[in-house]
Amino acid sequence: MNSRISKAFTAMTLAFGVCCCLSLNAQVQTQTSTQAGVPITEISVEKGEVVSVNGNDLVVKMADGSLRHIANVAESARVTVDGQQLGIHDLKPGMKLQRTISVTTTPQTITTVQSVTGTVWHVNPPRSVILTMENGENQQFKIPQGQKFNVEGQMVDAWGLKKGMKVSATKIVEVPQTVVDRQAKVTGTMPPAPAAPAADQPILIAESTPAPAPAAEPAPTHLPKTGSAVPFIGLAGLLCMCSALAIRTLLRS
Numbered sequence: 001m002n003s004r005i006s007k008a009f010t011a012m013t014l015a016f017g018v019c020c021c022l023s024l025n026a027q028v029q030t031q032t033s034t035q036a037g038v039p040i041t042e043i044s045v046e047k048g049e050v051v052s053v054n055g056n057d058l059v060v061k062m063a064d065g066s067l068r069h070i071a072n073v074a075e076s077a078r079v080t081v082d083g084q085q086l087g088i089h090d091l092k093p094g095m096k097l098q099r100t101i102s103v104t105t106t107p108q109t110i111t112t113v114q115s116v117t118g119t120v121w122h123v124n125p126p127r128s129v130i131l132t133m134e135n136g137e138n139q140q141f142k143i144p145q146g147q148k149f150n151v152e153g154q155m156v157d158a159w160g161l162k163k164g165m166k167v168s169a170t171k172i173v174e175v176p177q178t179v180v181d182r183q184a185k186v187t188g189t190m191p192p193a194p195a196a197p198a199a200d201q202p203i204l205i206a207e208s209t210p211a212p213a214p215a216a217e218p219a220p221t222h223l224p225k226t227g228s229a230v231p232f233i234g235l236a237g238l239l240c241m242c243s244a245l246a247i248r249t250l251l252r253s
Helices: 002-021 230-252
Strands: 029-036 040-054 057-062 067-070 079-081 084-086 096-124 128-132 138-142 149-151 154-156 166-189
Touching (some): 096 138
Antiparallel strands (some): 029 096, 079 084, 096 128, 096 166, 128 138, 149 166
């Protein structure tokens, strides 16, 4: 009976120790550092002219002559024109726009150093080890492949660990990453105003003038082709006949 009670008590103690060692937040010291590399910046510039604005839809003619339709422009989008912040509804056809995009890429290396010190309570090489920490709690650690332990100045692997040994271990993890910072700025200029006339140049005013009357046709110098001398000859013959008749009458009397 005492043997069974002793075994049960030992099992409960081991289970309690395993449960406690599943938490790695008490005695593990973690230090993280970030080392940044040389940043690389790329700048690109796009230019265009406003063609039309319909609600939140914008059509821009790019520098290469192509048309770009930008749909659903956000109300918060702003364009700097002559020092003023303008929204989508303030843009007018003919305005010149320029968008400058700056992309900065910075390589970084994040180094995480984890260190732990304790006394070996149980070891299961090469997978795990249970250490008794300074506060008396037992914690279980998974042993990474190739991990070495410092035992009184000597470096040993998991197979060299024995119960009661005071050990310390350090794990260094380096993770490279890239940080990308993208910034876009849109500026613009108003369309040019129409040129004003010079001071000594009169402004032309359109006036309506009556149409000139048609000129009178000159009298013809020649008779029309339809004219003829026959009537004149007839008249002369009639006069001659009348004269002859009058003379004959006088002679008879």
